[in-house]
Amino acid sequence: MAGTLAEKVWEAHLxxxxxxxxxxxxxxxxxxxxxxxxxxxxxxxxxxxxxxxxPDLTIATEDHNTxxxxxxxxxxxxxSRTQIxxxxxxxxxxxxxxxxxxxxxxxxxxxxxxxxxxxxxGLTVVCGDSHTSTHGAFGALAFGIGTSEVEHVLATQTLPxxxxxxxxxxxxxxxxxxxxxxxxxxxxxxxIGTGGGQGYVLEYxxxxxxxxxxxxxxxxxxxxxxxxxxAGMIAPDETTFEYLKGxxxxxxxxxxxxxxxxxKTLRSDDDAQYDAEVVLEATDLEPFVTWGTNPGQGLPLxxxxxVPADIADEGERETAAKALEYMGLTAGTPLRxxxxxxxxxxxxxxxxxxxxxxVAKVVKGKEKASDVRVLxxxxxxxxxxxxxxxxxxxxxxxxGAEWRNAxxxxxxxxxxxxxAPGERSASTSNRNFEGRQGKGGRTHLVSPLxxxxxxxxxxxxxxSDLDLPFDIDITTFDGTPLDGVGASPLxxxxxxxxxxxxxxxxxxx
Amino acid sequence: MEKFTTHTGVGVPLRRSNVDTDQIIPAVYLKRVTRxxxxxxxxxxxxxxxxxxxxxxxxxAGSVLVAGPDFGTGSSREHAVxxxxxYGFRVVLSSRFADIFRxxxxxxxxxxxxxxxxxxxxxxxxxxxxxxxxxxVDLEARTATADxxxxxxxxxxxxxxxxxxxxxxxxxxLQEADKITAFEETRASWRPKTLPARHLPAVEIEAARPV
Numbered sequence: 001m002a003g004t005l006a007e008k009v010w011e012a013h014l015x016x017x018x019x020x021x022x023x024x025x026x027x028x029x030x031x032x033x034x035x036x037x038x039x040x041x042x043x044x045x046x047x048x049x050x051x052x053x054x055p056d057l058t059i060a061t062e063d064h065n066t067x068x069x070x071x072x073x074x075x076x077x078x079x080s081r082t083q084i085x086x087x088x089x090x091x092x093x094x095x096x097x098x099x100x101x102x103x104x105x106x107x108x109x110x111x112x113x114x115x116x117x118x119x120x121x122g123l124t125v126v127c128g129d130s131h132t133s134t135h136g137a138f139g140a141l142a143f144g145i146g147t148s149e150v151e152h153v154l155a156t157q158t159l160p161x162x163x164x165x166x167x168x169x170x171x172x173x174x175x176x177x178x179x180x181x182x183x184x185x186x187x188x189x190x191x192i193g194t195g196g197g198q199g200y201v202l203e204y205x206x207x208x209x210x211x212x213x214x215x216x217x218x219x220x221x222x223x224x225x226x227x228x229x230x231a232g233m234i235a236p237d238e239t240t241f242e243y244l245k246g247x248x249x250x251x252x253x254x255x256x257x258x259x260x261x262x263x264k265t266l267r268s269d270d271d272a273q274y275d276a277e278v279v280l281e282a283t284d285l286e287p288f289v290t291w292g293t294n295p296g297q298g299l300p301l302x303x304x305x306x307v308p309a310d311i312a313d314e315g316e317r318e319t320a321a322k323a324l325e326y327m328g329l330t331a332g333t334p335l336r337x338x339x340x341x342x343x344x345x346x347x348x349x350x351x352x353x354x355x356x357x358x359v360a361k362v363v364k365g366k367e368k369a370s371d372v373r374v375l376x377x378x379x380x381x382x383x384x385x386x387x388x389x390x391x392x393x394x395x396x397x398x399x400g401a402e403w404r405n406a407x408x409x410x411x412x413x414x415x416x417x418x419x420a421p422g423e424r425s426a427s428t429s430n431r432n433f434e435g436r437q438g439k440g441g442r443t444h445l446v447s448p449l450x451x452x453x454x455x456x457x458x459x460x461x462x463x464s465d466l467d468l469p470f471d472i473d474i475t476t477f478d479g480t481p482l483d484g485v486g487a488s489p490l491x492x493x494x495x496x497x498x499x500x501x502x503x504x505x506x507x508x509x
Numbered sequence: 510m511e512k513f514t515t516h517t518g519v520g521v522p523l524r525r526s527n528v529d530t531d532q533i534i535p536a537v538y539l540k541r542v543t544r545x546x547x548x549x550x551x552x553x554x555x556x557x558x559x560x561x562x563x564x565x566x567x568x569x570a571g572s573v574l575v576a577g578p579d580f581g582t583g584s585s586r587e588h589a590v591x592x593x594x595x596y597g598f599r600v601v602l603s604s605r606f607a608d609i610f611r612x613x614x615x616x617x618x619x620x621x622x623x624x625x626x627x628x629x630x631x632x633x634x635x636x637x638x639x640x641x642x643x644x645x646v647d648l649e650a651r652t653a654t655a656d657x658x659x660x661x662x663x664x665x666x667x668x669x670x671x672x673x674x675x676x677x678x679x680x681x682x683l684q685e686a687d688k689i690t691a692f693e694e695t696r697a698s699w700r701p702k703t704l705p706a707r708h709l710p711a712v713e714i715e716a717a718r719p720v
Contacts, residue, residue, distance in 0.1 A: 015692045018667075021666040023667060025682065025688070027689070027692050027693075027696075029700055029701070030701060036539050036586075037539075037586065043544065053689075055703075057701075057702065057703060058703060059703040064539075068717060069717050069719055070717075070718065071714070072716040077540075079541065082542060083540050083541075097703050102714055103711070103714070104709070104712045105709075116707070117701070120700075129585060130583070130584045130609060144609060146587035148616035148678070149616070152678055155679050155683070156686075157689065160678060162665070162667070194579060195578070195582070195607075198605070198607065228579075228608070230609070248708045249702075251698075251701075255699040258699055259699035262699075294582075381714045382709070404717045413537075414537065431531070431583065433531040433583060435531060435554055436536070439554070
């Protein structure tokens, strides 16, 4: 029977097929754990006298609460410290591998899995964090779960799940200069809305996706949840295998050959049926930024803040008006005129080495706008080490940015890296919800290239606004190919209302 | 888990769409390591506003939340459900829920019922016209009744059955431990194991300092 990528991975993990409306029981290959959503799950195990069934399929790291300064000193925030101490005690008690703050393998959980080579095609991957969808970039079925489910996986290594629907998102053509995979996903969410993916596993495909590096693919899958989807997936190919080969936990020898042979079968069949389809032209894209308080409220940078009165739908009009009030924005203001206080470069969305390289390429030899604070937070300690080996840290410091230790940091402000009330950020992270980066903080989601240009000019900007010498090629950094960044020459950007026909039944309407 | 058949309590009209989990419970409250005591964190950013619905006396003891579409979007934090339950809510009605939130609700005994947008509007009008009106939620019949109006809601059969029986998911799954073991025996050797741990050489990480 013809099947989609998601269906093939699902079928390969069926412990028991559900009958009479009961869910399927799915085996979980890899369980990632962090300090925020696990304490109550371990407490549940203890209360029920249960063990972790497969510590050898479980790995924990500290990321959400960890400070990015003075990491060798006791954590000042007592509740943060309690949560981290609780994870350490639980990992010890239940025999779970843990990479703690200060360890070279510590970092954001969605960076740690891929960089250790634990994330692979064809796996089921779960974590008590909605951005687990990141791992789908490898052709894994990866999704966020709640704490009760964390406990369930710890105790049984399985999850009872009702099948998802599937949505194909095809991105044709090639990205123009200055546009990145972040702009692709922001454009998709702006089009289908924060609920558009609800009930679906999204499969990204097409020429533009194929051309992306692994890291750029992770950025896209990472934000699938912002469209309401449970997961996002990309069929594995040579780019995937190349990324994996030689990583600490990648298969070796005959296992590698067997794995690659199997991974090559992990693609949707030509006649596979999706429940919905979306098509997007990459050539129409330009840098996207959000203006409101959900990730679907995004526009091309050349646009202006929307005028609520012009919005036909009453609900959307009210939502937009509330968002503008919270964001302190005046309808009709060109997005490029918006001045920011902070630029945050980091997170599981855009805190990887390629992101840091592309930022360094733009800011090298420049000075940041004088009244802007710039935070650069690598997604893991290994990414930090790699950046330092390439001298990126020196470029950032000379630019006037703060070079921090790894963690989730200002993406969600659970550690001291927060916006003050009323403060405005351009952030490479994934959510612009009210108060997400600090109470009263105002967030504009942007790509790393937009973040870099914004840090130089102080207002939301793209690299095309910079006075870059004509021959600077922003697609490479010191000879390192920068996949995921458009390769065509700089030119006048064109705003096009992207035609995205949605076929099939929308979820639950 | 406590069995749920019917529940009657004050209905709270929350006329907002896209109420995300950061609004239900801001991240700062996620640092706790216990499973209870989150009532103060519910809608924390809005609770300081005297016009917010839960700050009005007629609604403050509410237990049936009637919300706009796309309730519970955003993060997977189950704390959002704990906060609602700790405050006293037993039921949330909306025309559309985020998937993870709906899944989490079912596991914690919070009924997340899908009601048509038109019926949500009818319930809002009743609850706003007569603050303090009680809503009766009948899980067996899948209906919610306020005054003389009864509206249907959707909830999947399996979740409904589990809620009505008060069954614990893990206990149910462990009844099939032999099937899990049989599946594990077929697992290919290339599939990864986290233990024994493999990684690049350990390197000392320098601590960044404030500038």
